[in-house]
Amino acid sequence: MSTNTITDIHEKGLFKTLRTDNWWLYPGLVVFGLSSFLIYGFWSAWQADYYWYSAGQGGFGGYLAPFYSPLLFIKEGVEGAAPMEHSLFGAWPSWWPAWLPPSPSLLILAVPGIFRFTCYYYRKAYYRVFSGTPPACAVGSLPRKGKEGYKGETGLMIVQNVHRITMYFAVMYIIVFFYDAYLSFFRGGELGIGLGSLLLLGNPILLTCYTFGCHSIRHLVGGRMDCYSCGMMGEVAHNNGKIVGWLNQRHEFFAWFSLIWIMIADFYIHMVSMGNIIDPSTWSF
Amino acid sequence: MATRKFQIYRGDNEKGEMVNFETEVMEGMVVLDVIHKIQAEQANDLAIRWNCKAGKCGSCSMEINGKPKLSCMTRMNEYKPDETTTITPMKTFPVIKDLVCDVSWNYTQNKRIKPVKLAPESKTEKGYVMYQKDVDRAQEFRKCIECYLCQNVCHVLRDHDKKDSFVGPRFMIRVASLEMHPLDIEDRIPELKNDFGSGLCNITKCCTDVCPEHIHITDNGIIPLKERVIDRFYDPVTILGRKIFGVRKKKLPPLNP
CATH class of the missing domain: 1.10.1060.10 (Alpha-helical ferredoxin)
Structure with a gap:
């Protein structure tokens, strides 16, 4: 029999654990997934061109890369830019700093970005991998120094409470994305379908599943009530709770699925617009 | 039946050691069974809190291979036959003795x-x-x-x-x-x-x-x-x-x- 080992049962420190399983696998995958998304997102937003494709045809219809939607302003004369009639507020503003590319994406990514950043699921994911609080269950956290030590979401991270507010705006984005999907089924005013149409239709559907599984929405549509037998509103809240609850239980799945899908859809539109990929569609027959 | 290796925390809140044990494990045994077997055969003074052995009283909480679990609901076939299973008390609470914490x-x-x-x-x-x-x-x-x-x-x-x-x-x-x-x-x-x-x-x-x-x-x-x-x-x-x-x-x- 081997010798016994003296141990400090309360020993603390980053990554301290007696776990013998592959606890590092989940944080590893999250680092890879979130880093990939951030790198791609910055790359896409920084491009400022090739975000629109309508095969050179005017009229109603075309593919708009989701990272660029909605188009608040459009810079004319840029390769692969959308026609000016798709701009909500017209031509590119003169006050835009010259050192920043004239990318419509940079104007609109903040809201969905903050919505995802403050999402209860993503909080779990990135707190584990980027702040080590904790890296995994029963694995030592990154020690916090200072007078108060660990503050959780009472210090700087109190900002997480804006999730509710960004949720109100995120719902509006879904409407915009459904309009983009509708737009993608037309080219030069002619109804049709292409692979890009399917990608742009899948995007708002998955975003709907993700957004309406949000804990904040679940709270507002039924969770804040305590009496479900109280008249019609109670009944509605109870039924809402069942639907949103079903989505909420799959929040992690839809968080990742919608994230990967929007990335693929955006990349695909860029590639088609640049001419690197031929979009299979009914319009090319 | 097979001989399996265990390391069990023995000590109090101030000092302790991981003590090595080997014992026969039979099919269907849970970790609490193993602890009871070691207690009966090798370490009569091993302290363990338990009660219902059905996962309903919440008494036998501990950490098995570093994971917080109920020992009465943790089957031994979850672990590889050749691995050493570590059993420690809950880390968050003061240890009274061995596997028993002050909650x-x-x-x-x-x-x-x-x-x-x-x-x-x-x-x-x-x-x-x-x-x-x-x-x-x-x-x-x-x-x-x-x-x-x-x-x-x-x-x-x-x-x-x-x-x-x-x-x-x-x-x-x-x-x-x-x-x-x-x-x-x-x-x-x-x-x-x-x-x-x-x-x-x-x-x-x-x-x-x-x-x-x-x-x-x-x-x-x-x-x-x-x-x-x-x-x-x-x-x-x-x-x-x-x-x-x-x-x-x-x-x-x-x-x-």
Whole structure:
């Protein structure tokens, strides 16, 4: 029999654990997934061109890369830019700093970005991998120094409470994305379908599943009530709770699925617009 | 039957050692069986707290290969025959002896929570009136067996030792069960934010992962409470709504369906 080992049962420190399983696998995958998304997102937003494709045809219809939607302003004369009639507020503003590319994406990514950043699921994911609080269950956290030590979401991270507010705006984005999907089924005013149409239709559907599984929405549509037998509103809240609850239980799945899908859809539109990929569609027959 | 190796913590809160044991493990044995076998055959003074051996009393909480578990519900066939299984007491609480912890801090937290205050207008000759769909949510939290595995794994208590400012997941769901009670008219939201430390939970969901009763502690308990705190203190829409329309009186289940 081997010798016994003296141990400090309360020993603390980053990554301290007696776990013998592959606890590092989940944080590893999250680092890879979130880093990939951030790198791609910055790359896409920084491009400022090739975000629109309508095969050179005017009229109603075309593919708009989701990272660029909605188009608040459009810079004319840029390769692969959308026609000016798709701009909500017209031509590119003169006050835009010259050192920043004239990318419509940079104007609109903040809201969905903050919505995802403050999402209860993503909080779990990135707190584990980027702040080590904790890296995994029963694995030592990154020690916090200072007078108060660990503050959780009472210090700087109190900002997480804006999730509710960004949720109100995120719902509006879904409407915009459904309009983009509708737009993608037309080219030069002619109804049709292409692979890009399917990608742009899948995007708002998955975003709907993700957004309406949000804990904040679940709270507002039924969770804040305590009496479900109280008249019609109670009944509605109870039924809402069942639907949103079903989505909420799959929040992690839809968080990742919608994230990967929007990335693929955006990349695909860029590639088609640049001419690197031929979009299979009914319009090319 | 096969001989398996174990390392079991022997000692108190100040000092201790991982003591090596080898014993025969038979098919169907759980970790608690192994501990009892070692206690009977090799270490009569090995301290272990247990009671029902059916996963319902919440007494035999410990850490097996570093994971917080009920030893009576952890089968030995979860582990490879050639690996050494480590068995240690819960890390978050003071060790009394060997695998037995002093969990009395938890009882003091329970006492801090305002008890249920039932609406008097809901009382009839037959008793208080409420309906199944009103209590579905809160009933999930009533499954809690108070094993304190969630309290043990919560890094706020385990690593950051915030026992003075965070009541822990078990008592967050206790507050949730009261706040969601259809007849309760008490208000615990201010102390939830200021005294019980709802803001210290960062939703990493380890409490949910280790719960032997599979209670969705974070998703169904803590997050809804955080949302109620946001309603009260952070959401400008709901704050403005209260300013304009006033604080709405809690609706109570109808006395006659």
